[in-house]
Every structure is written in C-alpha cells, then in structure tokens.
Amino acid sequence: MAIIKTEHLTHLYGKGTPFEKAAIHDVNLEIEEGELVGVIGHTGSGKSTLIQHLNGLLKPTSGHIYIDDTDIFENTQILQKTRFKVGLVFQYPEYQLFEETVEKDIAFGPKNLGFTEEQINEAVSHAMECVGLSDKFRKKSPFELSGGQKRRVAIAGVIAMRPKVLILDEPTAGLDPKGRDTILNLISDYHRAEKNTVLLVSHSMEDVARYCSKVLVMNQGSVFSYGTVAETFSRADEIEQIGLSVPQVTRLFSLLSKEGFEAGEEVYTIARA
Numbered sequence: 336m337a338i339i340k341t342e343h344l345t346h347l348y349g350k351g352t353p354f355e356k357a358a359i360h361d362v363n364l365e366i367e368e369g370e371l372v373g374v375i376g377h378t379g380s381g382k383s384t385l386i387q388h389l390n391g392l393l394k395p396t397s398g399h400i401y402i403d404d405t406d407i408f409e410n411t412q413i414l415q416k417t418r419f420k421v422g423l424v425f426q427y428p429e430y431q432l433f434e435e436t437v438e439k440d441i442a443f444g445p446k447n448l449g450f451t452e453e454q455i456n457e458a459v460s461h462a463m464e465c466v467g468l469s470d471k472f473r474k475k476s477p478f479e480l481s482g483g484q485k486r487r488v489a490i491a492g493v494i495a496m497r498p499k500v501l502i503l504d505e506p507t508a509g510l511d512p513k514g515r516d517t518i519l520n521l522i523s524d525y526h527r528a529e530k531n532t533v534l535l536v537s538h539s540m541e542d543v544a545r546y547c548s549k550v551l552v553m554n555q556g557s558v559f560s561y562g563t564v565a566e567t568f569s570r571a572d573e574i575e576q577i578g579l580s581v582p583q584v585t586r587l588f589s590l591l592s593k594e595g596f597e598a599g600e601e602v603y604t605i606a607r608a
C-alpha cells in the first residue's frame with residue numbers, strides 16, 4: 336500500500352506577485368510503506384518544498400497529498416495528526432536544540448503530544464538508542480556535545496514522537512566523513528529495525544545507491560524518475576544530461592544490484608574494489 340501519495344501537487348511561492356515561482360509542478364508520486372527513499376536533485380529542484388508538503392507544513396497551491404489514503408488537508412484534526420505521523424528533520428537541526436539537558440530536548444515533542452511520564456521516558460530511551468547515544472548523555476547539556484552528537488540529539492527528538500514516516504533533509508550536511516557514515520548507518524539501522532518509511536534528501540549519488548531501496552530524482556520542480564537503485568542508475572546517462580554526475584562506483588553498484596546482489600555493504604565493497 337502507498338503510505339504517501341501526491342496528486343498533481345503544485346506549489347507557487349509568492350503567488351500573484353511579480354516574484355511568483357513554481358517550486359514544484361504537477362508532482363504525482365506513490366511511495367510504498369517501508370521504503371528507504373533517497374531524494375536527489377540540484378539545489379532549487381524542489382526537494383525541500385516537496386518534503387515540507389508531506390507533513391502539511393506547506394499547503395499546496397493545487398493538488399493533493401494523501402498519507403495512509405487520507406487527504407491531509409481534509410480537516411484541521413487530520414492535519415494535526417499528520418504533523419506527528421510524518422516526522423521532519425530539517426537541515427542543520429541542531430540549531431533548534433534549546434533545552435538544558437539532552438533528555439529534556441528529546442522529551443519536548445512527546446510531552447507536547449500528551450505522552451505520560453512513563454511513555455516519555457520510554458520514548459526518550461528508545462530514540463537515544465536509535466541514534467546510538469548511551470544513557471550517560473541524558474543529563475548532559477546539548478551544547479557540550481560535538482557537532483555530530485548534537486545532530487543525533489536533534490534527530491532523536493523527532494524519532495521520539497514515533498513517526499510512521501521519517502523525512503531527513505540532508506542529514507549529513509557539514510559533517511566530516513566519519514560523522515557522515517555514523518549518521519547514515521544509524522538511519523539505515525533505524526529503517527531496518529522499525530520497518531518505517533524513511534525519506535533521505537541527499538546530494539550524494541553514492542550514499543543514495545548504498546543505503547536506499549528507491550530513488551526519487553527531482554529536476555526543475557518535477558519528478559524526473561522514481562524507481563529502484565538499479566532502475567534509476569541504469570539511466571545514469573540521462574541523469575547526467577540533466578547535469579547531475581553519477582560516479583563510476585554508483586553505476587557499478589546499480590549494475591551489481593541488477594544482477595541480483597542484495598543491496599548493502601557487500602555490494603558496495605565489491606563496487607568500490
């Protein structure tokens with residue numbers, strides 16, 4: 336079943352002004368439950384605009400968004416529920432940390448959702464485990480942590496609300512290679528353990544090929560393609576024609592996936608070699 340569906344989704348910024356701009360145009364998508372979807376495209380191709388519609392943060396100029404077959408703008412109650420069902424982690428989410436301890440920061444969302452003390456405690460423990468932070472971090476100030484750790488706290492704050500869909504906008508931006516690998520492995524483990532739907536906006540073809548089950552390529556506000564890693568990168572030459580470069584390792588990776596190798600670390604190692 337499609338957990339996310341969009342129909343003719345269009346968004347104009349500054350509608351009716353001289354600055355009117357169609358950021359996304361006639362986007363028709365169906366994303367099945369449980370996929371880990373990589374979202375790629377140039378800066379300005381509409382990725383952020385699209386994902387902000389999926390939890391109702393932006394209202395379409397025209398078209399519809401369905402989560403679990405329900406139009407999220409049908410009424411205010413559904414819209415409120417959607418905001419928690421679809422968790423959105425913004426770029427550089429650590430700038431939104433504000434509480435004096437890690438546990439208070441992660442508990443903020445569940446508290447607002449009306450979880451009981453016990454449920455809050457359980458949600459915080461679960462979210463910290465998902466992002467690989469041990470209990471010793473609970474009482475620390477988020478501001479004493481490293482950049483990568485702060486980001487993990489911020490991601491945990493969204494996971495703690497138990498979203499059915501987790502969307503992350505460039506979660507590795509600004510991190511060093513080790514920090515990037517840590518975050519991507521945590522997201523991949525979270526996806527495997529929770530069997531939730533995850534959307535990962537990324538600039539890296541390699542990361543998308545390595546970690547994701549499906550790839551959505553956006554171009555100039557429209558869907559260029561949506562399919563498996565193998566399907567997507569079998570069109571590597573077409574993707575390069577829209578100005579995105581597809582590294583050799585990504586092409587090899589997708590070929591191996593096509594030959595029936597299980598996507599994952601093993602295929603990646605072969606492709607790398």
Ligand code: ADP
Nearest residue numbers: 348356358376377378379380381382383384385
């Ligand atoms: P991406 O996430 O792929 O970089 P965006 O969704 O941020 O793309 O942007 C798509 C288009 O919409 C771009 O042309 C961008 O300049 C424009 N845009 C984005 N946000 C705004 C805004 N708040 N006001 C006006 N135009 C915007």
